[in-house]
Amino acid sequence: MSKQITYDEKVRALLKEGVDKVANAVKITIGPRGKNVILDRSYGSPMITNDGVTIAKEISLSDKVENMGAEMIKEVASKTNEVAGDGTTTAVVLAQAMIAEGMKKTTMGVNAMGVRLGIEAGAEAIVAALKTMAKPIKNHSEIKQVATISAESEEIGTIIADTIDKVGQDGVVTVEESQTVGIESEVVKGLQFEKGYVSPYLITNPERMEAEYNDVAVLLTDKKISSIKDILPLLEKLAQTGKKDLVIIADDIDGEALSTFIVNKLRGTFNILAVKAPGFGDRKKDALADIAAVIGAKVVSEEVGMKMETAEISVLGHAGKVIATKDHTTIV
Incomplete structure (x- = not known):
């Protein structure tokens, strides 16, 4: 050419x-x-x-x-x-x-x-x-004004302001397209942290550049996963239960393990969303413990005598929905 x-x-x-x-x-x-x-x-x-x-x-x-x-x-x-x-x-x-x-x-x-x-x-x-x-937004009325102008709809502006009142300033508000007519708001307990997917090849929604999984098992570990051999036994045990989706939140995911996850995702044989754990040092341990408390998981850590190679599916937590972008992950 x-x-x-x-x-x-x-x-x-x-x-x-x-x-x-x-x-x-x-x-x-x-x-x-x-x-x-x-x-x-x-x-x-x-x-x-x-x-x-x-x-x-x-x-x-x-x-x-x-x-x-x-x-x-x-x-x-x-x-x-x-x-x-x-x-x-x-x-x-x-x-x-x-x-x-x-x-x-x-x-x-x-x-x-x-x-x-x-x-x-x-x-x-x-x-x-x-x-x-800049003038900080302080109350419901001001939030409604900004939301109404941005959405070009007083109805949507009111719903957004009411929702923010319910979840508080530290809460996370997400917007999804509904299959039914009308606008609804729902408050769900969950959390969000500032780490996203480790590879764009793991996304499920190319238009929004997001990876989204519903009713999914979640693995938490403070270990770096580079070799597929480390996690293969756990994946096989999960597959035997009939599940093909898994979210992994680990210290890091790279090398052979990440390549295998991407290939399996593209082939549709096993879908894995790999996300780096938030924080550093002791803060990372605390963050993993917080996530574990929300989803009912156990953190796989050699510090407490747990090895990835021998982990059982009982260590996995469960999330109703996990949404990851390149910068953030939300668990509800």
Whole structure:
């Protein structure tokens, strides 16, 4: 396959053209007087939206270099949506302006590294200033206002505010698509920690980049699992009960063991979700003990005379649902 090679001013101009084509389509939606955009999709009917990240994702340019610029600005929208859940259009407008000014300065002969350092310093100063101006949300009414604006629905805003009241500030709120008509909220006892799946090959929902298992057995260990021989006896015992799903929360999972888990997952023979245990040192032990208390498991640890090779299925806990992203794991 032939390659297209472009240099210097020409490549910068094409990259900026790609950035501008995406940004110009997105930025008309900004603010209360923003306009809608109609998207012609490859399947289904056209879509009308004013959501920045949705618009950006639908744009693909024929020129390869321009498309690289488009992909950069699309990444800005996606990352903002992933981190903040809102503000994608504002992020795109800011990124377009910084790229335009940055290219103008480099064209004038300013050192590109100096431009980068200046942008980073400016960003830090702006973030610090915004934090001083930020107003913490303190009560049900303010939560409802923010949720209503974000969801564009007073009904949903009220439900979100009521749910947060029930679970508290430290609680976790997740949103799922229902198979029935209407909006419902349910409070379930569980926990969440800041460690996700060890490999994206273990996900079950590519659209949401999540791994989700229902009514699943859970293994807890402070041991690093690298060899499949260590855990194979326990997997065989679990398989004999007719179960093909297992969540493993361990000190680490890598090497031959992880490769085998991925192959079995892709083949559909045995589904394993591997997650690193949260914390370090004694905090990791405490975290595993907390998880064990919630799911009714025993932590497999040589410190208490338990070896992985001889562990029985009685050490496994049970969770009604486990959802893991690349950064978080939720057990309910």
